[in-house]
Amino acid sequence: MIRKYVFGEPIDTGAVVADQPAEKDPIPYFEVLAEEEQIRLRLRMDPDEVVFGLGESVRGINKRGHRYRSWNSDVFNHTEERDSLYASHNLLVFFRPDRLFGIYVDDPGAITWDLGYTQMDLAEILLENGAASVWLIEEPGLREIAAAFRSLTGRSYLAPRWAFGYIQSRWGYASEAEVRKVAEEHRKRHIPLDGICMDIDYMQDYRNFTWNREAFPDLPRTVREMKQDHIHLIPIIDAGIPVREDDETYVSGKEKDVFCKKADGSDFVAAVWPGRCVFPDFLRKETRAWFGERYRELLEAGMEGFWNDMNEPALFYSDESLQEAFEKVRALQGENLGLEGTGQLKDAVNAMANNPEDYRRFYHRFNGRTVRHDRVHNLFGASMTRATAEGLRAYAPDRRFLLFSRSSFIGAHRDGGIWQGDNFSWWSHLRLALQMLPNLNLCGFLYCGCDLGGFGCNTTEDLLERFLQLGVFMPLMRNHSALHTREQEIYRFSIWPMMRDTVSVRYALLPYLYSEYMKAALGNGMLFRPLAFDYPEDRRAVGTEDQVMWGEGCMIAPVLTQNAAGRYVYLPEDMLMIRFRSASDYDLIPLEKGDHYVELPLGAFPLFVKKNHAVLLSRGGEHTDEVDEEHFILLGQVTEDTEYALYRDDGVGVSPILAEHLTRIPIPPQENRSERFCPRPGRN
Ligand code: MIG
Numbered sequence: 001m002i003r004k005y006v007f008g009e010p011i012d013t014g015a016v017v018a019d020q021p022a023e024k025d026p027i028p029y030f031e032v033l034a035e036e037e038q039i040r041l042r043l044r045m046d047p048d049e050v051v052f053g054l055g056e057s058v059r060g061i062n063k064r065g066h067r068y069r070s071w072n073s074d075v076f077n078h079t080e081e082r083d084s085l086y087a088s089h090n091l092l093v094f095f096r097p098d099r100l101f102g103i104y105v106d107d108p109g110a111i112t113w114d115l116g117y118t119q120m121d122l123a124e125i126l127l128e129n130g131a132a133s134v135w136l137i138e139e140p141g142l143r144e145i146a147a148a149f150r151s152l153t154g155r156s157y158l159a160p161r162w163a164f165g166y167i168q169s170r171w172g173y174a175s176e177a178e179v180r181k182v183a184e185e186h187r188k189r190h191i192p193l194d195g196i197c198m199d200i201d202y203m204q205d206y207r208n209f210t211w212n213r214e215a216f217p218d219l220p221r222t223v224r225e226m227k228q229d230h231i232h233l234i235p236i237i238d239a240g241i242p243v244r245e246d247d248e249t250y251v252s253g254k255e256k257d258v259f260c261k262k263a264d265g266s267d268f269v270a271a272v273w274p275g276r277c278v279f280p281d282f283l284r285k286e287t288r289a290w291f292g293e294r295y296r297e298l299l300e301a302g303m304e305g306f307w308n309d310m311n312e313p314a315l316f317y318s319d320e321s322l323q324e325a326f327e328k329v330r331a332l333q334g335e336n337l338g339l340e341g342t343g344q345l346k347d348a349v350n351a352m353a354n355n356p357e358d359y360r361r362f363y364h365r366f367n368g369r370t371v372r373h374d375r376v377h378n379l380f381g382a383s384m385t386r387a388t389a390e391g392l393r394a395y396a397p398d399r400r401f402l403l404f405s406r407s408s409f410i411g412a413h414r415d416g417g418i419w420q421g422d423n424f425s426w427w428s429h430l431r432l433a434l435q436m437l438p439n440l441n442l443c444g445f446l447y448c449g450c451d452l453g454g455f456g457c458n459t460t461e462d463l464l465e466r467f468l469q470l471g472v473f474m475p476l477m478r479n480h481s482a483l484h485t486r487e488q489e490i491y492r493f494s495i496w497p498m499m500r501d502t503v504s505v506r507y508a509l510l511p512y513l514y515s516e517y518m519k520a521a522l523g524n525g526m527l528f529r530p531l532a533f534d535y536p537e538d539r540r541a542v543g544t545e546d547q548v549m550w551g552e553g554c555m556i557a558p559v560l561t562q563n564a565a566g567r568y569v570y571l572p573e574d575m576l577m578i579r580f581r582s583a584s585d586y587d588l589i590p591l592e593k594g595d596h597y598v599e600l601p602l603g604a605f606p607l608f609v610k611k612n613h614a615v616l617l618s619r620g621g622e623h624t625d626e627v628d629e630e631h632f633i634l635l636g637q638v639t640e641d642t643e644y645a646l647y648r649d650d651g652v653g654v655s656p657i658l659a660e661h662l663t664r665i666p667i668p669p670q671e672n673r674s675e676r677f678c679p680r681p682g683r684n
Contacts, residue, residue: 001138002148007032007039008131012367013108013379014386015411016133017154027134029094029101030125039132041103041125049096050542051115051123052142052530055089055443056408056420058082060545061435061530063092067117071110072378072407074314074354076422076456078432083112086312086421087408088378089443093145094123095532095542100138102145104152107132108379108409129375142533143525146442150524154414156446158521159475161651162232163305163402163447164514165194165624166503168489169234169480174201175215176222183231185491191500192507192622195232195402197307197480206273208237209249209294223302230623234305234402235298239313239384240277243269249294253280258287260362260373268362270318272310279313282383283366283376291384292391299395305402307419308388311381312407317352318361325352381407382415389415400652404476410443417447417476425454425485430467431546431560437474438533438548441526446517449476458486461493462562462602468499469605470558472506473550475517475527498603501582505605507620508583510627515616515647516551522658527551535572544570553613553636559600566599575608576637576672583620588672590637609636614644614667616676624651634667634674642667648680 006022026032033040045051051064058078059066066080070088078085090105092113105111109129116123135152139145150156168186173179179196186193204210211219223233241250241259253259259267259278267278281287295306317325328348335341359374366376373380385405392401403416412418420436423429433450440448452471453464459481468490471477481488490499506513520527529549535541547557547569557569571593579587581604591608598606609615614636621627629648645662665678 002152003136005134005136007127007134008129010106010131010133011108011371011376013106013409013411015106015153015409016135018152022133027136037130039127039130041127041134043094043123045094045116045121045123046096047121048539049094050532051092051094052442052532053089053092053102053439054113055091055440055445056085056087056418056436057439058085058432059435061438061548062543062545063113063439064115065117066115068113068115069110070113070378072312072381072409074310074312078421078423078429086381086406087418089408089410089440089445091149091410091443093142093442095142095536100142100145102137102149104135104137104149104410105132106135106410108376109374110377142536143529146526146533147524149442150444153410153444155524156413156444156521157403157416158400158518158654158656159402159417159447160304160400161514162194162624164475164510164517165477166192166506167195167197167234167476167478168193169197169199169478170488171199171481171483172201173198174212176217179222179226179233182489183226183229185489187229187622189491189496189500190622191490191496192503192620193231194623195234195305196226197478198233198235200236200238200273202235205242206238207242207244207247207249209297220301227302230625232305232402233303234307235303236307236309237388238272238309239311239381240270240272240274240279242274243276243278250278253278253290256286256290258284258290260364262362268318270315270358271322272314272316276319279362280384280387281364282387283364283379288383288387288390291387292394295388295391296395299392306388308381308384308403308405311384311405312354313380315354315358318355318358320361321352321355321358325349378409381405382409382412385412385415398654400654404447408445413444413446418445419448419476419478420450422455422482423451425457425459425463427463427560427562429454430463430470430558434470434548434558434560435545437528438526438530441520441528446521446527447475449474449478451478451480453479453481453488455480455482456485459488461495464488464490464493465495465499465502465602466559468502470556472502472509472605473513473556475513477506495602501585501603502605504583504620505580507622507624507627508617509615510620510624511618511629511632511646511648512551512616518647518649518656518661519552519645519658522656531555531572538572540570541572550607553610554615555608555610557606557608559605565601566597569596569598569606569608570594571596571608574611574637576635578607578609578615578635579604580607583617588635590672611637612640612642614638616644616646630677630679632676632678634670634676635672636667636670637672638667638670640669646678
């Protein structure tokens, strides 16, 4: 059951697709405190109450015990202390043995979630805008809550099948020669590859919808030839448009009057990569139509995937904050700077970037009203993604494209995927990546992944290998790293054959992963789930923070620490462990419910399969087009007649109907492993 409660005058964010009338009674469970311009919802939590949700945020799967803030931010350092990352996913699920409900707060402004930080047994949701539509979701189980939330907010994005291949990315590929080299080095060594991301370096002067014509003399040809080799080029697009009379996007945007304005009616200007920029008012339909149309040249060049960046929006400085910084610095000139003065000097400069004041300096025209940016801040990135998605749909209504964004908001899960942003090459961030996945899925973001190997800092061979082992299970399997960090392509490392074998497992699992993904997306399910979703009565499972469910019948438990030769795993029921070393080299070890120490030397990683479920393993391939979808090895311990519903389609169609694409594969009782030919429907 879903009920709606209205506080103040909420803004329609477009996140909800199944609106309903608001209740007249007060919201249950919560004490409501109206304070000046804000509203506080307060809830007492039991000692054993668990809280899931908040999608992209730091800390554990259980969000309890700290404070978070929905305020989309460009943050380079994902420490435990961070209250905000790039996205706002305002859904919480409170779970204890005698009470279960979800609360979804639909408002695009700042929201603080104090989940036992100030006081251990108190949860407080502070609506800083003083308005929101609040949805209470009550269902008998956790999975039903997730499904109900999705029916409220719409079907998750369907990525094309090739987007489940391995993607290599790096900030710094600046020419056709470099991109081709990346492709060659993979192909030469038979390291599977389906895509290469092009970061801002491909652009001319960091300007959207341009490319450096010297470095990429014939981009359409490059794209075409790479595609013949089954490799997609995926360019980045940023939120800011440089203020330059020689920039076509700027000129046409000026003509159409699409940029965000200050109170005096002039364009709001702030710097990002290309220097001073203006920002499209993506909240307006007309702006989105204009922006979506700007992709045409790249689309005509053959591009089929894009990633959107800096769309919180990130601001290096505005004209105003730069001026203030200079003034503050000048005021300190000639002073004898001690501790305090030096601090002031540094603060003066640091305060330029992503300054809260700057987010109050510009306005949107939204649903016929003028709205100050901070009021709708968290909707900006999602609206950019929507502009792209609408543009892609207008260009090719029958085709799926790859699209993923850095910033997001609930609702954007219908338009694209996300990556987790600028993580570091830290073991703790491997753990963080794992812990974010189930909460992202809960919030509807099924197509997601982290920068494998870590974005900032220098990776190590073993860290990248362990990241890849987790990446095998992520829909977006992308190795990405920052400029000036250690080069991180698989072929740079002495253990590249081991890494190649790890990626090969992904390709062997591809038909199963794709099937599980599509069934989750079309059926309002989750690919990754906290263990609690499958074993709500098992307190051990409910408290597990370093293992997650994957697909209908599996669990993953990656190695998350350096120099480990294995790890402890808790099995909530009897399972078959598949210990992979490659697509063709694995052990099958039945394990009983309970605790196990599992040996997992570098290069080995496990997948646990529930009883009476089977995982399909294909032969794999070097790209997704090469993966055989008919011949499988079935791995699982099956004691009674069962079946697997395998989803297959053409990989690009836009409105697949689940039932039409399922092949029911009967699985008679078997010992661990059997071979099967499953012809595609409609073929002899
Ligand atoms: O301020 O385009 O998160 O993936 O490589 C850095 C350069 C801007 C941030 C993205 C990252 C990307 C980088 N971008």
